[in-house]
Amino acid sequence: MDKLKLLFVSPEAAPFMSTGGLGDVAGSLPKALAKRKDMDVRIVLPLYQGITDRRGFEFLGSGYVPLSWRNQYCGIFYKKLNGVTYYFIDNEYYFKRTECYGYYDDAERFAFFSKAVLHMLPLIGFIPDIIHSNDWQTALVPVYLSTMFSRDKRFQNIRTVITIHNIEYQGQYDLNIAGDVLDLSGKDVDIVEYAGSVNLLKGALEASNIISTVSESYAREIFDDVYAHGLAPVIRKNASKIRGILNGIDTETYNPQTDAALFRKFSSKSPEGKQVNKVRLQSLMGLPQDKDIPVIAIISRLVAHKGMELIARGIHEILKEKVQLIVLGRGDRHFEFFFKSLQDSYSSSxxxxxxxxxxxxxxIYAGSDLFLMPSISEPCGTAQMIASRYGSVPIVRETGGLKDSIRDCSLGDGNGFTFSGQDPEALSDAIKRALSVYHNREDWKNLVKTVMNTDFSWDNSALKYFEMYKSLADGGKKS
Known part of the structure; x- marks a missing residue:
């Protein structure tokens, strides 16, 4: 039986380079897919300066990639890990930098990367059935495939998927870069043009065969102008392509039974160690050690769309309850100042x-009782899944992947507490409901066990991705 051949294209992937959720997904989804005997899974990413552990990397070859008037060096390295073949595109001019993103020439850097991926395929002797791109940084792969590479017979059966991890980030640039930087001309420019500018994500939405998002709810939300950040007309135009598949987490990486970072390992069957983690965490964070007081955790970017404004408006109502709050994160300066000031004012809480x-x-995941995640917008979110794995019961606002992954306890089969709206009263009510269960020790013990046993592995989602790939590949083959 022929294996389905997948090339996963990402600007980052754990364990080599990860700045957040995208890197985690790109590290764990291919790994889950590679467990299938009917798939050949490979992934390609840039060889950043920050990838310092290069043990086992092998040099495959090199060449030059034309990009408008430029002819840029492209080296290719590879390594096999966890059943996945990883390829690394080497170009020190573009990738020997301290960060992955945030440079004036990011459009050029990732145009080079996207084009290099397609030039690489004949060199490595691998023509995939599916190329799966991720976010705006790799959006030009399907664009180039449908334009300047469209007459190459070697590529004629390749089908493409683009995943939107967060539609807010679109790769928007002045239109004058289309020719000089992106190497697009004539009618090919139209595919990336939107509202008088270059919009790389828009190009991929038009060019790809399938558009996937990271949860079913988010797939519905991005039809709405409120969530789509200007791209709702393009989403609606391509409605038949849209799919929503909830992300998972790597349950081998996030496992309280084996996690060396914990003060004491534990499991849902042997949960005693969680109390040890709680008291030790309180000590580490400078809080009074009290195993009976509920500890609420926030691990987040401290920005408005993560619900920090909502917390700020409701914090004094929250603190009327006898709780301790632990906050970990960076973000907007005024939120950083706000939480530091709160610590100064309420140092025992x-x-x-x-x-x-x-x-x-x-x-913090292991030592907290409750995990607060009141995001205004959350395409998927994995923190609530990780918290659950470590027995910290999530309190979430019903949006995107939070809505899809956490069911309110009032429903009978719940694995957390949820609320809707954007008012602090709704947040406070959810916390009070959670505390009411917390103070009933038997109910709380059962809830924590349920939460820890919720299946957030990639198994179900990987199967859905495989079925999507298979349907696309079978439908796209030409005689």
Whole structure:
């Protein structure tokens, strides 16, 4: 039986380079798909300066990639890990930098990367059935495939998927870069032009065979102007292509039974260690050590769309309850100042760390009782899944992937607490309902067990991706 051949194209992928959710997905979804015997899964990403551990990397070859008037060097390295073949595109001019993104020439950097991916395929002897791109940084792969590479018979059966991880980030630039930087001309420019500018994500939405998002609810939300950040007309035009598949998490990476960052390992069957983690966390964060007081955690970017304004408006009502609040994250300065000021005013109740540290985050997941995630917009979110894995019961606002992954306890089979709207009263009510269950020890014990046993692995989602790929590949083959 022929294997379905997938090339996953991403600007980042754990464990090599990850700045957030996209890197985690690109590291764990291909790994889950590679467990199937009927798939050949490969992934390609830039060889950033920050990828310092290059043990096991092998050099495959090099060439030059034409980009308008430029002819840029392209080296190719590869490594096999967890059943997946990883390819790395090497060009020091574009990728020997301290960060992945945030440079004046990002459009050129990722235009080069996207074009290099297609030039790489004949060199490595791999013509995939499906190329799966992710976000605006790789949006030009389907654009180039449908324009300047469209007459190449080697590529005629390739079908394309673009995943929107967050539609707010679109790769918008002045229209004059279309020819000089992106190497597009004539009618080909139309595919990336939107509202008088270059919009790379728009180009991929038009050019790809399938548009996927990271939850079913988010797939519905982006039809609405409120959520689509200007692209709702393009989404509605391409409605038949839209799919929503909820992300998962790597349950081998996030496992309280094996996590070396924890003070004490534990499981849903042997949960005693969670109390040890709680008291040790309180001590670490400078809070009074009290195993009976509920500890609420926030691990988030401290920005408005993550619900920080909602928390700010409702914090004093929250603090009327006997709770401790632990905050970990970076973000907008005024929110950083707000949470630091709260710690100064309520030092026995609130501990704030303006930072992001993975080991500390895991300690907080393991040591907290409740996990607060009141996002205004959340395409998927994985923090609520990780928190659940570590027995921290989520309190979430019903949006995007939060709505799809957390069911309110009032429904009988719930695995957390939810609320709708954007008023602090609704948030406060959800917290009070959670605390009411917390103070009934037997009910709380059962709820924590249910939460920890919720299946947030990639297994179900990977099957849905495979079925989507298979249908697309079978429908796209030409005789």
């Amino acid at each position: 609130i501990a704030t760390r303006i930072d992001f540290n993975s080991d500390l985050a895991r300690k």
